[in-house]
Amino acid sequence: GAGVSQSPRYKVAKRGQDVALRCDPISGHVSLFWYQQALGQGPEFLTYFQNEAQLDKSGLPSDRFFAERPEGSVSTLKIQRTQQEDSAVYLCASSLSPGQGARGYTFGSGTRLTVV
């Protein structure tokens, strides 16, 4: 596609509910990243995939967070037993190859998750 596509755009979940957020990166992009952006803050790194391999998951806040990219394209971020502190915008970014460097990273529009 022309850009990084994320769905749903908005998600309201009751506390304790499981949610799944989808990211469809730019076609052919090898690297895929998930970030969490709390209100009024900068994005914070969650996890990184190179193709289907999850090379870094050091930013995942707890074992309730799980991400996958089974075929090296679409990725899903799953949050189990959501808590109010999980409320944030979840951003996905992709790049053609590791170390995109001068071209930067292309972010999707994000999924705004509100846990009530």
Add this chain to the structure above:
Amino acid sequence: GQQVMQIPQYQHVQEGEDFTTYCNSSTTLSNIQWYKQRPGGHPVFLIQLVKSGEVKKQKRLTFQFGEAKKNSSLHITATQTTDVGTYFCAAEPGGTSYGKLTFGQGTILTVHP
């Protein structure tokens, strides 16, 4: 972990005035990127700086990377209402940690017509 401090948090200017945001790190950076996020939008890549003392320009925007590669700045000359948004610096560790950006807190720019 790596921390990046960005100031000021807010900046209100009259259209036509200049604007500068500063980014500082306690450690030497491999490179630094700048992103703009419009209200309700997502971060959009502006530029990457890699070399010590590097200066890059994009029309009214001037980006600088410090000699020690620990600080950076973004300067906008003669702001326009289209410049409104939050400007983030983001440090990339380099090595094999590509894309693991550490973002500053951002500077929210408001431009009054």
